[in-house]
Amino acid sequence: MNNDIKQEIDKIEIPLQLHLRSHMGIKQAKLEQVESRQSMKRWTHRKTIVALVVAFILITTAIFNTQVIAAIQKALQYFPGIGMVVEEEIPQDRYVLKEAVTTQIEDGIVVITGMLVDEKMTYLTISGIDTKRVQDIKIINEEGIVYTLESGGTSSTSGQWGGSFWQQGMLDIKGRIQVVIGYNPETVIPLTLTKAASFNSYQDLGETDxxxxxxxxxxxxxxxxxxxxxxxxxxxxxxxxxxxxxxxxxxxxxxxxxxxxxxxxxxxxxxxxxxxxxxxxxxxxxxxxxxxxxxxxEINVIYDDKAKISLDIPSAVEASSVVDKTFEIAGFPVKITKLERIDSNQLRLYVDLKYNEYSSKSLHNFKINSSHMAKLNEHTRVLEYLQFDIKPGSKVMKLTITDPEVVMRxxxxxxxxxxxxxxxxx
Known part of the structure; x- marks a missing residue:
């Protein structure tokens, strides 16, 4: 593996989830970005775009990625295009963009997918196809006051890009506004923000199963x-x-x-x-x-769990050793079946995840705390082995197993x- 690629992979840290802190200042977070698997003849190399650090204030007892945990049923507010639900006893006055707004720019389009304004912050999500990525955004309210939003970062792939922009604090933004995109010349997009509706239950939001x-x-x-x-x-x-x-x-x-x-x-x-x-x-x-x-x-979930293992490294290059070691992660047993030393600084770890395509849930993948390549079964998409670096002359390798991925059916x-x-x- 190219050393530059290894160094970049080593820097990547993917969080288990982004928590929205209630009544607390700014929390730095890293947004998990596009993770794709590319099938090759022998390898499936898991690629991840380096997560971008975003600092912002978000509201009350919620978790990004649409999940809400609460002991008592409270009023719900949902924010279209952002994919977030807030649950609280007394709902705040918040303003949202009910529908995505699409603007043609030359041969492509820019879509403002969501917008949220409350007493803590203003947050906007945007996407583009066959256009340059937006670098800066201004908001003009009904009184003509101009606000500049800070970039929360953007990501892109295959002619498309997506990003977020935000500003901390209470801004006077509601009703009919204008979003100004900093192209040359500038593009002005009119929007209408409406008051977010409150609901008593998830069933009131939509069909639930x-x-x-x-x-x-x-x-x-x-x-x-x-x-x-x-x-x-x-x-x-x-x-x-x-x-x-x-x-x-x-x-x-x-x-x-x-x-x-x-x-x-x-x-x-x-x-x-x-x-x-x-x-x-x-x-x-x-x-x-x-x-x-x-x-x-079926859906895919990632558990907040880890396991630590220690491996005796085969001493000879191109040597292998049969291993009969089992560890548990996220409640699933994992058997290490073989270690193979590929060369002086590469080790291959073979595993059996006891995958069962007929069970209600099955472990099918995990990560380790080291840059690595993964071989997945072409049909089941289940991890077969990991290959990673070792230091020449090392006799023992200690690994931390993280991010167990489970298919839930x-x-x-x-x-x-x-x-x-x-x-x-x-």
Missing amino acids: SANGVSITAIANRVEGKARISLVSQHTDKFRISDFGIHGVHEEKKLYIADDKGKIYELEQYMGFSSPASEFYFDLSESDVKTYSLTIP GPWKFELPTYKYFGKDD
Whole structure:
């Protein structure tokens, strides 16, 4: 592996989750970015974009990535395009962008996907396709006062980019405003912010289904000729959802939309800046469809757990040793079956995760506290071995196992009547 790549990988730190601190100043956080697996003939090399440090104040007892944990049922507020739910006894006056706003710029588009304004901060999410990344944003309120938002960072891939901008403190931003994008010349986008609605339960937000200890709510509405679906969840804080099935661990078990005539719909997404992806669109049928159904066969979660192991390194280059050592992580047993010394500074660790595709949940992957490559089974996507650096002459290797990934199987099913969620705009 190229040394420069190794050094960059060593610097990457992915958090278990971003907590929104209540009544506390600024917390620095690193946003987990796009993580993709690229299949090769022999290797699947896990790539991760270096997480960007973002400092901001966010409101009351919530956790980013759509999860809310609370002992007592309270009022709920949901923020479209941002994918966040806040639960509190007395809901604040907050202003949100109800629908994404798309602006054509030359041969591409810029989409303001979400915006939130409250007494603690102003937060905006934005995406672009075939356009330059936005570097700075200004907001002009109804009185003509100009506010400048700070960049929370951007990420990009294959002609698309996504980012966030924010400003700490209470700003006088509501109603009809203008967003000014710092292109040359500047682009002015008019928006209307409306007061965030409060709800008594997740069922009031949208259709809700539970499986495997995870409750998922599908928030559905019509945006012109498209349906927009946003997913939020409730579950224990022992893990976080890393994929609602939109991208899918297994291609054949990805989330899908069908209508009552059996047609399967293609999903569209704007690139976001938070993980997991939780919002998508699809074109509504022009025929007389009475009901659309959303099915999530399985989701992927990452547990907040770790394990420490110690390995005796084979002394000779290209030597291997059979190992019969088992450790446990996230409640799953993992058996180390073999160690193979590839060369003087590379070790390969073979594992058996006891994967069962018919169980309600299965461990299929994990990370270690060292730069590494991973070989996944082409069919099951289960980890087979890790290869990582060792110091020449080392006899023992100590590893910390982190971020155990678990497939949780549903299904979660949602019936979405057209008259209730996708009636034509007035």
